[in-house]
Every structure is written in structure tokens, then in C-alpha cells.
Amino acid sequence: GAVVSQHPSWVICKSGTSVKIECRSLDFQATTMFWYRQFPKQSLMLMATSNEGSKATYEQGVEKDKFLINHASLTLSTLTVTSAHPEDSSFYICSVWVAGFYNEQFFGPGTRLTVL
């Protein structure tokens, strides 16, 4: 199946700094990738849809200027948390939907962000 990687797997940063998280689709070209956020003991919440070559679409309540998404190639999407604050501490997960033979969603291993 498709392999989706994320980097870094965990990051600790100071409040006010920006953090970039990479999501790579290793086996499939992905015109669309999805970013989720998961707070402790809660379910996954979709943040945004990353579209290759165009602007990302954000879910209601997600600040697009705070969570910058760039999808510059068919295998890489990046999520930048700008001016991070402790309330942004969370588990960020990306995914790729693979149609056809698989018709399933492949998730990355997640990135644990802790903002001090």
C-alpha cells in the first residue's frame, strides 16, 4: 500500500515561533492531501485539504493565516504553524486518498507538536 511519511515525528518549540511539518506521499502522486489535528484523548479533526498547485481549502474555524499549507509538488505538502502558542500543541496527521485499486485513505505517522 501507499506509504505516507511525516517529518519531524515530534517537535518542541517556543511560543511565538513557526514550525513546518512535511508530509510526503512516497508511492503515489497526490494532487490532494488532507491535514488533521488531534488533541489528547480526542478524535481526529479535519483541518484542511491541500491541493497541488492551488490554494488549500480550510474547514470552518481553522485560521488559514495561522496554518499555512503549501502543496508544491505531487508528493509533498507542508503545514506551517505560524506564531505557535501552547494551545496549538497537538498531534498533526496528514493523509492521502488513493482511489482505484485501494479506495482507501493512507495516513502518515503523525507529528507531535509541543509549544512551550
Next chain:
Amino acid sequence: DAKTTQPTSMDCAEGRAANLPCNHSTISGNEYVYWYRQIHSQGPQYIIHGLKNNETNEMASLIITEDRKSSTLILPHATLRDTAVYYCIVSTLNTNAGKSTFGDGTTLTVKP
């Protein structure tokens, strides 16, 4: 996407079958039932999906009722490694299929 309801938690003895129910009473005709699981601090993992027929793969079986309003995921011989949160999702197969709405899922604890 239609919403699903699942029990909050379940226990299962190691080696026994684990049967995880899911209600999706508002499912549309073109929506599939998907099951994913998430082991602690990892990304979710696909298990199985189906439209209306029962499905089986190397991981599990999926039983969908005839009216498609509910389904059951069966792990035939649960192991300790199957301890995880199991999510039942309904979704179409279009390009927005990745915009999955995750409910709270069922926390399955497999005990020795």
C-alpha cells in the same frame, strides 16, 4: 458524510473474537462503510470497507446489515496488539473521500 455512532469502549479476551458495532442510520446509497484503527500515538490504519456485501480480508470481517443502517467489524482472534481506537466512517469514493469525519470511535482493550 453521514454520522456514525459507536460504543465508547469494549473489552475482549485475547484469542477471542472482537465484535465492534457501528450505527449509520442515515447512510446514503453511494456511501461506503470504512473502518480504521489508531494505535496510541500513531496515524490511523485502514482495516476494511464495504458497500452492502459482507467483506473479509486478512485483518478482519465486515458484516453490513441488509438495510445498511448498521455494521459490525469482527476481529476473529484478537491479540494484545489489536488494542486501539476503532473508527467507523461512511464515505463516498469521490475525490473528497479523504475528508473523513471521525467520530469518537470505540476503544478496544484486549486483555490477556
